[in-house]
Amino acid sequence: MLLLWPVSTSLASLQHSRFHVTHNRSIPHGPLKVLAMAKESSDSSSNGVAEKAAIAGGLVSTPVILWSLYTLKTTGCGLPPGPGGAIGALEGVSYLVVFGIVGWSLYTKIKTGSGLPNGPFGLLGAVEGLSYLSLAAILVVFGLQFLDKGSIPGPLPSDECFG
Structure with missing residues (x-):
C-alpha cells in the first residue's frame, strides 16, 4: 500500500503548510511523506x-538440452528418436520448457x-539461471551449426541422420 501526503508547490507555501486535524489525529508536517508496506501476494x-x-x-529439461546440443555439435544431428520417438519427444518438450521458463522470467521482469x-x-x-544458460548455449551451438552446415536441423528426424 502506498500513501502520499500532499506536496506543496512553492517554497513560500512549504513554509506555511501545516496540517491541522481535529479529533487528536495528527498528520506529519512536510512536503512529502511516503509510507510503503509490502503486501504478500494472496x-x-x-x-x-x-x-x-x-x-x-x-x-529435467536442462540436462536433456545439454545432451542434445553436445550430440548436435559432435554429429551434426539431434538426439535419436528412441523407442517410439520418446527421446525425440523429450528433446522437443525440453526446448519448449526452457523457452517457457525464459519467457515467464522475462514477463515477470517487465511486470x-x-x-x-x-x-x-x-x-x-x-x-531460471540454468534456463538462461541453456538458451545461450542453444544460440551458440545453433549458430556454429549454421556456419558449418548452412542450416540447423529441423524438429523432425531427417533421413541423413537416422535413415
Missing part, C-alpha cells in the same frame, strides 16, 4: 503449483522489475 497457492512444475520441468522468485530451497531461481 494467490501463492496457484503460483506454488506453477513454480513446482517449472522446477521439475527445468531440472515487476525483478525476475522469478527463488522458490523453495532456491530451486526456481536456479532453474
Whole structure:
C-alpha cells in the first residue's frame, strides 16, 4: 500500500503548510511523506503449483538440452528418436520448457522489475539461471551449426541422420 501526503508547490507555501486535524489525529508536517508496506501476494497457492512444475520441468529439461546440443555439435544431428520417438519427444518438450521458463522470467521482469522468485530451497531461481544458460548455449551451438552446415536441423528426424 502506498500513501502520499500532499506536496506543496512553492517554497513560500512549504513554509506555511501545516496540517491541522481535529479529533487528536495528527498528520506529519512536510512536503512529502511516503509510507510503503509490502503486501504478500494472496494467490501463492496457484503460483506454488506453477513454480513446482517449472522446477521439475527445468531440472529435467536442462540436462536433456545439454545432451542434445553436445550430440548436435559432435554429429551434426539431434538426439535419436528412441523407442517410439520418446527421446525425440523429450528433446522437443525440453526446448519448449526452457523457452517457457525464459519467457515467464522475462514477463515477470517487465511486470515487476525483478525476475522469478527463488522458490523453495532456491530451486526456481536456479532453474531460471540454468534456463538462461541453456538458451545461450542453444544460440551458440545453433549458430556454429549454421556456419558449418548452412542450416540447423529441423524438429523432425531427417533421413541423413537416422535413415
